[in-house]
Every structure is written in C-alpha cells, then in structure tokens.
Amino acid sequence: MSTLKVLFGKHWKTCFGKRLLTTQIRKITQGPLYTEVESIANQQPHIQCRSRKYLAGSSSSNLPETVPIYTHSEFKGIAITDAHIDKQIQEIGASIRPSLDQIFQQNKSCILIKNLPIKEAKDFNDFVKGLDYVAMSYDTGVAFRSEVESLLYSASDEPFEYSIELHNEMVYLSKFPAKIMFCCLKQAPRGGESPIVFNRDLIKLINPEVLDKFRKKGIRYLRSTKHQKNTDYIAWQHTFSTESEKVAEEKMLRDGYQWEWRENGDVTIWYNLPAFFSHPITGEEIWLNQAVPSHCSYFKSHPMYDGKEELSPSEYHFHTCYGDGAEIEDDVIDHIRSIIWNNAMSLKLLPGDVVIMDNLYCQHSRMSFEGGERKIVVSLAEPISR
C-alpha cells in the first residue's frame, strides 16, 4: 500500500493514495461545501389565510388568520459557501447530491438551498442535471404549466390573483414524482409566497374516523375536461399532450381511467385511487392524496368562476368524492383544510433560492400575488407508482 503525506495545518500526516491527497488539499483550501442556516423563521412574512380572496375554503372560521411562522423539524436550510460558488453550477449539483441524500434520510422532507449562483432558468436546469435524479415529465398532469428548459416547467400559469392551496404534486395519479424541486428566478413584489405543510403531521391530527372512512372507501377523482375549442383554460389536448382522441384514449386506458366523450368534444374522466400510500422501503402508511385540493370547492374559489352561477360538483374542472361515489361531506373538507393551514409553515423564496421536497411527505402551495411578475420554475424527479 502506497503512503502519501497530506498537509494538515502545519503538520504532515500519513494517508493512502493520490486521489485522497487531492481531495484533502481541496477541502483544506476550500472548506465545507455548505453551512447550515440555523433558523429562517425570522425572515418569513405574515401571510393572510382566513378571508383571503380566491383561496379555497378561506371563509371558514377554523382557518388561522395567518400562516404560522416557525421552523418545522422536517425542514432544513443550507447555504453554499462562498469558496464554492465559482464552480460550474452542474458541478455544485453533483457535489451536493450525497449530502442531500443524507439529509433526507434524517427524517427531513424539505431542503432549502441558498447562495447558489443561479440567475436564469438554464442555470437551474444545469444544477438539476448535476443532481442526477431520474427526470419525470408532466404528462397527464391537470395544472396549467409550460415547458421552460429540458428538465423544467413553469411552476404554475394560473392567474396571479388565485391562491393554489397546499398539495402533493400529481398524487391524484397512480404515478407521481417522489422529488419536486423549485427555483425562484424572480420574486413577486407583493405576495406569491410558497407555504409548506408536512403529511406526518396531518395523519396524526385528522380525526381517526375520517381517516378510516378514506382508508375503506378510497377516493374517486373526476375531471370534466374541455376540448380546446371550448375553453381558454386547460383542455384535454393540453393534459394529454396530443390533438388525437385516439392517443388520449390510449393514455387513459394505460392509467386505468374510465371516460365518456361529449358531442361537443369535451371528455368526462373518472377513476379511483387509495387515500394512503405505503412507503416502498419502510412500509409506513402515508396520507397522500388530493381529496381536498382536487375537490370542486377549489374551483369555486377560482377567479374564472367568480360571479357565475354555481355548477354541480362534477361540472367543475376536477372534483373528488369517496370511492363509492358519495360526496365528501363539507365539514370533512373544512376539517382537513383547517388542519392543513393551522399546521402549515410560512415560506417565501427569494431569487436564486432552490427548494427540494420529498413529495411523499411535504406539500407545497402558491399564494396569490400582485405588483408584477413572479417567476418560479419546477423540476419533477424520481417517478414512483402506487
């Protein structure tokens, strides 16, 4: 075995192999890749929740006045050290990945990374390339978003005055991302915050009888999806990335949907999924569904329905009920929604901030904003199936 000497302070120590020598010297000259951000709570804004215009369920007296400000135990903030920010952004992504894996293994489910040299979407795309997660597309997703770079989408193209309530990404489908990453390129002048909430808290706080009912019945997801000639909103051509009814049908068949075409070209879709997900490694039962954020009450608060006559639940863009077709009771929706907002954590992303979430445990959202543009891009990764 060869021996080499590595500089350590003013002393020489004996180590093995040339590669180790290079690495050690680099670490000594550059120091650690990141430092921990002790607390971010004192930097977070007060976000109005109750009575907020265009926020689903905000008229309920059970919602908090404002989103709680604190640092949750599943949240961790880190900052790349100045000695490393001159590196290629892709190299920083590759270097930080083992540390991220380690942090996620320590029961953290949301990691905020600050001080990254990111100015535009391409920089974040290169960072994501460096992280080397398995990429996932947004095919068959129901939200309004457009492709920005090879690995990125716009976080949401919904109207700015609308608040998108807390949700896990794409868990209304049988295949969804286990990781979701956001990067802020431009913060809104006012509002546009990104509160989060943690599913391990929700399963402890939701009434056990309510949980049991969902456990037994599961959830039926319904979509009333229009032909693009009939809407300026999300059409089935957008959802299925095709102009062809045949290709759309192939995708629906693949995903186990039932559907019915209307004479005007619109299509109604429905399918059942469990309300819980069993963790593939630990077997832990996770509350993982969109019973609330895909409920028609979400759309009743949408600006495009403002002032319009109320429709029947299944006529909204999407809707949820129990797996046997019975409507979820209003007080159950309010109960879950109030637990979500009372346990959410205020979070505002600043330009250059990246946040990486375990999509099994951490929910995200977008509050309404005003005064100018807000630009946040998203990357989906590590597809997982029920």
Ligand SMILES: [Fe+2]
């Ligand atoms: Fe989302």
